[in-house]
Amino acid sequence: MVNSTRNPHDMTAATPRTLEGCVDCKMLKYEAEIKLVDELGQPLPNLPYVLWVGHGPKKIIRQGKQSSGDGVIVEKELPPGPLYLMLEADALADVLQEPHRHLRLSRSDYGTPVQREAEQQGRLPRYARFGQLVDRLPALFEEEQQKEEDKRHPLPPYHFPHGDPAKASAARRPLYAFSKAGARSIKITLEITPLRAWVLMLEHSPEYNLGNAHNLALMAHLAYAGGDVNEANTKRVKEKRKTDPKYTPSASERAHSITHFFVEQMQDLSRLPYGINALSKAALVKDVPYQERYETPMFIDCTEQGEQGEAPPSDMVGGSYDTQFFYVQRPEELIVSWRGTASLSDGLTDGNFTPVPCQEMSIANQGKAHQGFYNQFAAVPKHPKSSIAKVYTDITTAARGKKLFICGHSLGGALALLHAASLKASRPLLYTYGMPRTLTESALRELTFPHFRHRNESDEVTSVPPGRGFDHPGAKIVLLGKVFSVLALGLPDKDPYAHHGKLVHFDYTDTHYWVGAGKQREKVLLTVQTKLLVIPHLAVEGKASMDAQAKAALANAYPPGDNPSHGGGANIHSHPSGEYAGYLQKRVLGLLDKQHNLPDPNEAKAIQYGKVLIEKKKWLAKEVSWRENGALQIDNQLHPLLPQGQTEPEQFAITRLWQAPRK
Numbered sequence: 001m002v003n004s005t006r007n008p009h010d011m012t013a014a015t016p017r018t019l020e021g022c023v024d025c026k027m028l029k030y031e032a033e034i035k036l037v038d039e040l041g042q043p044l045p046n047l048p049y050v051l052w053v054g055h056g057p058k059k060i061i062r063q064g065k066q067s068s069g070d071g072v073i074v075e076k077e078l079p080p081g082p083l084y085l086m087l088e089a090d091a092l093a094d095v096l097q098e099p100h101r102h103l104r105l106s107r108s109d110y111g112t113p114v115q116r117e118a119e120q121q122g123r124l125p126r127y128a129r130f131g132q133l134v135d136r137l138p139a140l141f142e143e144e145q146q147k148e149e150d151k152r153h154p155l156p157p158y159h160f161p162h163g164d165p166a167k168a169s170a171a172r173r174p175l176y177a178f179s180k181a182g183a184r185s186i187k188i189t190l191e192i193t194p195l196r197a198w199v200l201m202l203e204h205s206p207e208y209n210l211g212n213a214h215n216l217a218l219m220a221h222l223a224y225a226g227g228d229v230n231e232a233n234t235k236r237v238k239e240k241r242k243t244d245p246k247y248t249p250s251a252s253e254r255a256h257s258i259t260h261f262f263v264e265q266m267q268d269l270s271r272l273p274y275g276i277n278a279l280s281k282a283a284l285v286k287d288v289p290y291q292e293r294y295e296t297p298m299f300i301d302c303t304e305q306g307e308q309g310e311a312p313p314s315d316m317v318g319g320s321y322d323t324q325f326f327y328v329q330r331p332e333e334l335i336v337s338w339r340g341t342a343s344l345s346d347g348l349t350d351g352n353f354t355p356v357p358c359q360e361m362s363i364a365n366q367g368k369a370h371q372g373f374y375n376q377f378a379a380v381p382k383h384p385k386s387s388i389a390k391v392y393t394d395i396t397t398a399a400r401g402k403k404l405f406i407c408g409h410s411l412g413g414a415l416a417l418l419h420a421a422s423l424k425a426s427r428p429l430l431y432t433y434g435m436p437r438t439l440t441e442s443a444l445r446e447l448t449f450p451h452f453r454h455r456n457e458s459d460e461v462t463s464v465p466p467g468r469g470f471d472h473p474g475a476k477i478v479l480l481g482k483v484f485s486v487l488a489l490g491l492p493d494k495d496p497y498a499h500h501g502k503l504v505h506f507d508y509t510d511t512h513y514w515v516g517a518g519k520q521r522e523k524v525l526l527t528v529q530t531k532l533l534v535i536p537h538l539a540v541e542g543k544a545s546m547d548a549q550a551k552a553a554l555a556n557a558y559p560p561g562d563n564p565s566h567g568g569g570a571n572i573h574s575h576p577s578g579e580y581a582g583y584l585q586k587r588v589l590g591l592l593d594k595q596h597n598l599p600d601p602n603e604a605k606a607i608q609y610g611k612v613l614i615e616k617k618k619w620l621a622k623e624v625s626w627r628e629n630g631a632l633q634i635d636n637q638l639h640p641l642l643p644q645g646q647t648e649p650e651q652f653a654i655t656r657l658w659q660a661p662r663k
Contacts, residue, residue: 028080032176033187035123036071036087038194039104041114043071044095048088054081082174085190086135089165093138096130096195097289102649103196105656107270118189126175126190131160133192135169140195140291153296156267159195197293198266198273198285199330201643201653204403204429206450208504208535211284211643211654213452214588216337216407216431217581218276218283223326223339223412224577225277227299228259232278258326262297272660279578281585282660284643286653288330297328300391306384323376323415325408327395333403336395336419340410340434340577353465355440355497363421367443367495370436370465373414392422399426407431409577410461413453414438417500421447430501433580434459437467437497444500444561451501456583457508457531457574458567467562468496498561505534505564506583509609511628513619524619528612530605532635533587534558539630544637550630557627566627591642592658606635 032051036044050063051073060079067073073085095101104113115125137145137155144153145164155163162168176186200215226234233253240247254260256275265273272282302312302323324339355368361378363369383389404426408416413435420428421439430451439447455462509532512525536558538544539551546554557565573579590600610632617625645651 029077029184031074031076031185032078032083033185034073034085034175035187035189036067036073037114037189037191038096038101039112039114039191040101041117042101043069044092044192045069045071047071047091047095049073050086051075052084053079083176084172085133085175087133089134089136089138090140092130092134092192093140093195093290096192097291099289101194101196103194103269103287103652105652107272107656109193109270112191114189114191121187121189123187123189124176126188127192128190129159129161129193130195131155131162131165131168132172134165136166137164153263156197156264158268158270159193159290193269194287195290196269196287197290198269199288199292199294200335201284201286201650202333202335202403202405203643204333204405204427206429208452208502208537208641209643210584210588210591210638210641212405212429213431213454213504214581214584215284216405217409217433217454217577217584218279218281219335219337220407220409220412220431220433221279221577221581222258222261222276223324223337223408225257227297227301227326228257229253230255230257230260230277258297258299258328262294262328266294272656276581279581280663281581282657284588284653284657286649288649292331294328294330297326298391298394299326300324300380300388302380302383302388304385304388307386308384310384312379312383312385323380325412325415327398329398329402331402333405334395334399336404336406336416338406338408338412338416338419340408340412353497355495358418358439358443361418361422363418364439364443364446366446367440369418369439369443370414370497373411373418373436373438376411377415377418396423396426399423404428405431407433408435409433409580410435410575417451420449420451424449432501433577434461434575436461436464437499439497439500440495441468441498441561442495444498447500452504453499453501454504454506454580455563456506456579459574461575462499462563465497467498499563500561502535502537503558503564505536505558506580507532507534507564507631509628509631510567511613511620511624513616513621513624515619526609526612526616528605528608530609531583531602532606532631533638534631534634535638535641536634538634538637544634546630546633549626550633553623553626554630554634556623566624587638588642589658589662591639592654595639595642596658603636606632 036047038044045067046069047067049066050061052059052061054060062075065073106112109127112127115127118125141155145155175190176188200219202212202215203209225231226237229237229249230253233249237247237249237253256277261273261276265275266285269287273285274280274282276283305311322341325337327334327336329335354371356371356374358364358367358369358374361374381389381392404423406416406420406423406428407430408414409432413432416430416432417435417438420430424447428449430449431454432451433454434456435453509529510525511529512523514521515524516522536554539546539554559565587602590602594600594603613620613625613628643650643654645654
């Protein structure tokens with residue numbers, strides 16, 4: 001999408017002028033020096049070009065040359081008339097994708113550093129994009145455009161403002177418009193945007209990374225959108241496709257869908273990606289050469305019928321069969337995002353928690369899996385549609401040699417864990433949000449890949465099915481407002497369900513103390529409460545400094561493989577995926593504010609809370625006081641967890657996220 005602000009240096013802004021009166025054309029001939037540079041001012045060398053003056057059969061053509069090693073074109077004895085330049089498509093595509101030609105920081109095409117420098121040097125600044133300087137598609141784009149029309153994506157409007165250059169000759173504008181008062185020698189600096197695309201900035205590391213957590217939370221949220229339709233319009237479009245299988249969604253139905261995000265937003269370099277399903281939030285993205293962009297994402301919807309109209313598998317226990325996920329790849333990495341379901345609460349409480357063996361899907365040799373979740377995962381290869389039935393094999397093949405990232409929210413987190421376990425040979429990195437318990441303890445002991453499990457406040461979904469402590473036949477338990485016996489739920493009696501991975505807790509403090517005795521005893525909340533980002537393993541592993549009492553209290557509050565013992569708030573709206581993504585972005589931006597010497601609003605509230613803890617220390621139980629001080633100390637040591645930016649494109653990526661409009 002071309003910037004809506006008119007840029008006087010854009011080639012499309014130039015207008016030919018007509019020579020009037022009787023003049024001696026020999027006296028009007030001039031010399032042109034054109035310097036070709038990228039957005040960083042680096043020269044574009046050795047590019048074959050065609051330069052011509054005028055229109056129609058009488059136009060003067062200069063060709064058979066190429067730009068110098070310094071990216072300079074010099075042509076002498078040019079006659080009056082509009083001056084045009086065209087560069088060889090494949091050569092230009094290759095040069096504009098060289099690794100060192102990344103984007104400048106600002107995405108405005110007006111008043112760029114290159115343009116300002118040109119003006120200071122007395123040169124005429126001009127700006128163009130790839131499609132404005134070629135007369136055909138390079139091989140890089142031909143394969144996509146040769147696909148069948150209903151499977152073909154349009155050329156990226158950012159790089160091709162006028163569409164297919166072979167059909168856009170009428171839209172071509174001159175590089176220079178000659179006039180009688182023109183100089184006998186002109187010098188032009190032509191800034192050309194590199195041929196790049198956005199990708200998520202991810203780090204495949206066993207260490208917790210807030211950049212990963214932020215981006216993969218957004219991907220877990222994006223999974224709730226349809227493949228080429230946003231979540232709000234999914235049902236409507238499905239109904240339309242029952243009568244018209246080739247129905248093409250409108251722009252409003254397509255906006256912010258999975259395909260829209262990866263194919264359209266990630267190729268629009270005028271701005272950061274801006275819409276992720278229902279969230280208007282920016283992702284943390286860096287630019288890479290266009291050939292390293294994401295391929296078209298694959299959305300898998302297991303509610304679809306088979307090729308012959310066969311119904312999908314329906315042998316589900318503990319919920320309906322509505323498994324959906326997407327995967328997307330590029331040369332270096334593969335991302336898989338599993339979708340949850342709005343009916344998860346009913347499925348968990350009305351279903352059977354009976355554990356079943358999971359060796360068949362290569363998840364674990366010992367231990368068992370939740371029957372409902374396992375059946376959802378294991379039924380995919382049984383789907384009557386061949387493209388769905390073989391998708392696990394396709395993903396396994398695609399993961400070879402790539403960095404594998406898997407994520408999911410709610411039920412999607414459970415399925416993401418099962419999928420990561422089945423792909424453990426591919427070294428998956430797993431981030432989940434609000435997921436239920438899925439496997440028994442003996443199965444979990446076999447899984448050693450890194451997994452960071454996020455819990456927002458006291459998200460109740462993370463508490464089901466029940467874990468250790470409810471593994472004896474006489475136990476009674478309340479799940480999401482309903483009372484069950486352990487026997488009725490079919491819980492394991494010796495190998496209980498547990499959580500996998502390292503917990504990251506968004507802990508709303510809800511700290512209180514008791515006064516009075518007997519019937520007069522009452523709970524008093526501290527006057528200041530806050531929400532802390534608590535990462536207990538940092539204390540356990542010695543990666544956060546704190547006193548021994550606080551460290552011990554945190555270890556007691558956050559037992560391995562379980563939820564925190566103290567709850568962490570009682571917000572009934574703590575489960576939605578948007579809450580997870582929103583809180584992570586809020587914390588990342590606050591930490592970046594502090595790096596830029598601006599106040600972090602989260603830190604200010606934490607300081608107030610710390611003061612109240614000191615004031616009420618004698619009233620608080622010692623364990624509570626130590627625990628909360630430990631949580632505060634971790635929350636105050638999060639800066640090393642921010643993405644650091646090892647290269648300039650990564651540093652620019654972090655700055656762009658910080659500068660992006662906040663909603």
